[in-house]
Amino acid sequence: MEDAVFNDIEIGEMQVTLIYLSSLVDKLTLHKLVMFPLMQSQEKFLQTAEVIDRNDLDSIISTITEGNTIIYFHETKTYLKINTFSVPTAGIMDTDTESSVIGPQNAFTESxxxxxxxxxxxxxxxxxxxxxxxxxxxxxxxxxxxxxxxxxxxxxxxxxxxxxxxxxxxxxxxxxxxxxxxxxxxxxxxxxxxxxxxxxxxxxxxxxxxxxxxxxxxxxxxxxxxxxxxxFISPEDYYNRWTTASLLRTLRFFGFFLTISLTPTYISVLTHHPEMLPFDLLLNLQESRGRVPFSPVMEVLLMELVIEILREAGSRMPSKIGQTIGIVGGIVIGTAAVEASLVSNTLIVLVAISALLSFLPPNFIMSNASRFVRYFFILAAGMFGLYGQMIAFAWLFHHLLNLTSLTTPFMTPLIPRKWSDLFDSVVRMPTFLLKQKPGIARAQREKKPPAEKGE
Known part of the structure; x- marks a missing residue:
């Protein structure tokens, strides 16, 4: 390694070699923890340091790469190690990805x-x-x-x-x-x-x-x-009143199913089941699509692709530019697409609502999953209409019911059912009712302290 340092020093009549990586060890820390104690009292230093097997070369190399300093005594041929890892790390800051108005604000670091x-x-x-x-x-x-x-x-x-x-x-x-x-x-x-x-x-x-x-x-x-x-649970739910938390949880939960079925329903109704809509509403939809040259499936896929491009481009740009590109780009492209008769104005509204609903889950990966699943529903609706959507829903529930987390059913508390878990599911009950451990954790029963004699 280019940053490996072998520093030979003499302490009295004894010769010692210090081995460390300059990129992981600060000189001030090295002087404070190694050089100064070694010069003052060798006996105390030997008591605080940890001995390493000199025949275990892999362990010695691993110790150095972890930021420790190896002290090699030439006379006794012994290796000692001292933890001198001292690289700059970011301080504790507020979270910007899981922010909340109520409750703690600090986040983990990379240390x-x-x-x-x-x-x-x-x-x-x-x-x-x-x-x-x-x-x-x-x-x-x-x-x-x-x-x-x-x-x-x-x-x-x-x-x-x-x-x-x-x-x-x-x-x-x-x-x-x-x-x-x-x-x-x-x-x-x-x-x-x-x-x-x-x-x-x-x-x-x-x-x-x-x-x-x-x-x-x-x-x-x-x-x-x-x-x-x-x-679908946000950390702020536990710091808020149970009524507000229940309302927001219900919105997130049903918003997930709405975001994967909103545009597919638009396709199903216009392509296979126009008789389901009132005549006035159907007439308005047909007027908005009067000059659109694409089928509803192609129209929806085109707008979904545009939304994905805007979202991806905005996330890769600097924050201020990305926000501007997302807002201005969405308005300009949406308006231009309607005026050019590429998509209907009704679809613009539905796609925008669907995109907003996909951001409701607090978990970002869950948000991405809803976007991925929505394409299956779009294709199923284009081929079979509402029957295709029902098949897609059946596949979705079958998939979720077969998932596990550490071999525990993913659909807990419904599968298997534990009534106490329902107090903290889609609806959050008042805090004094949230005493039992969640069923999916399969937690041990806490042992009560033995009763004293005479009670």
């Missing part, structure tokens, strides 16, 4: 140690345990699995640890890659683990018996197992 401290400062409990792993054959990335030992389901914990140990992947730049490799059904568009950047969400799930997985150099953490209904 594993900082993220673990954010969790431990919120849970002062000796039962908060962690298991550490190293993944990535090339990157050797640190992963920490956190759980509450007296609550977590041991079978779930064993499954997570087994999956992490069996992963054979060259490198991990973000925890989302680990999430894809740990999914029970990797070909499904729906996420089977929840990813968040908010410590308060991770803490509430730990207390519910879930498992939280954090990775070094990744700002998000992964939570498992999860259910389909939890993908």
């Amino acid at each position: 594993l140690e900082t993220n673990l401290s954010l969790l431990k400062r919120r849970i002062h409990n000796t039962n908060l345990k962690s298991k550490n792993f190293v993944v990535g054959t090339e990157t050797n990335t640190k992963v920490s699995v956190m759980y509450l030992d007296h609550i977590v389901n041991k079978e779930n914990l064993d499954i997570v640890c087994k999956k992490i140990k069996e992963i054979n992947h060259p490198g991990f730049n973000d925890i989302s890659i680990l999430q894809q490799l740990m999914d029970d059904h990797p070909f499904s568009p729906f996420p089977q683990c929840y990813e968040t950047v908010r410590p308060d969400i991770a803490v509430s799930n730990l207390m519910g018996g879930r498992i939280v997985i954090a990775m070094d150099n990744s700002k998000g953490v992964m939570i498992c197992p999860i259910s389909f209904f939890e993908l």
Whole structure:
């Protein structure tokens, strides 16, 4: 390595070599933790340092690449290590992807140690345990699995640890890659683990018996197992009144089914079932499509493609320019398309509403899944009308009912049913009723302390 440093120094009559990477170790930290203590008292330094097997070359190299400093004593031929990792890291900042008006605002960072401290400062409990792993054959990335030992389901914990140990992947730049490799059904568009950047969400799930997985150099953490209904829950729901939270959850939940069926229904009615509409409404639709040369299917696919292009282009540009391009581009292109008789003005409204509804789920991957599923519904509606939509809905429910998260049914609390989970599903009950652990976590029953004699 070009940044490897071999510094030979003499301390009295003893010769010592310091080995470290200059890109991972700051000189001030090196002087404070190694040089100064070594000059002052060699006996105390030997007591604080950790001995490494000199015959284990892989362990020595791995120790150096982790930011430690190796101290080699020539006379005794012994290797000691001191943790001197000191690279600049971003401070704790507010979240910009899962923002909320009420509740905590800080987010995880890309430092594993900082993220673990954010969790431990919120849970002062000796039962908060962690298991550490190293993944990535090339990157050797640190992963920490956190759980509450007296609550977590041991079978779930064993499954997570087994999956992490069996992963054979060259490198991990973000925890989302680990999430894809740990999914029970990797070909499904729906996420089977929840990813968040908010410590308060991770803490509430730990207390519910879930498992939280954090990775070094990744700002998000992964939570498992999860259910389909939890993908529509926002962290702000628990800080808001239960009436408002229930209203917003219902809007998100039914908005998902509306966004995948709005434009397909437009295709079905105009292509196969015009008799379903009132005559005045049908007349207005036919007038708006009077000069459109495309079929309803091609018309919808054209507008959906334009929306995808605007969304993708806006996300790749700087934030201020991206917002301008998204708003102005949508208005200009939509107006021009109607005036050019490429699409109907009714479809512009439906596509815009459908695009807005797709952003209602708090989970971004769930939002992408709704966009992907919508194309199946569009094609089914174009071929068979409402019958095709019903077939697509049957496929969707069959797929969701067969999904699992850590071998637990994805459609919990409906499959299997646990009545207490219904208090915190589509409708959120008042907080004093949300005492039991969620059924999907299969949490252990907390043992009550033994009664004292004489009671």
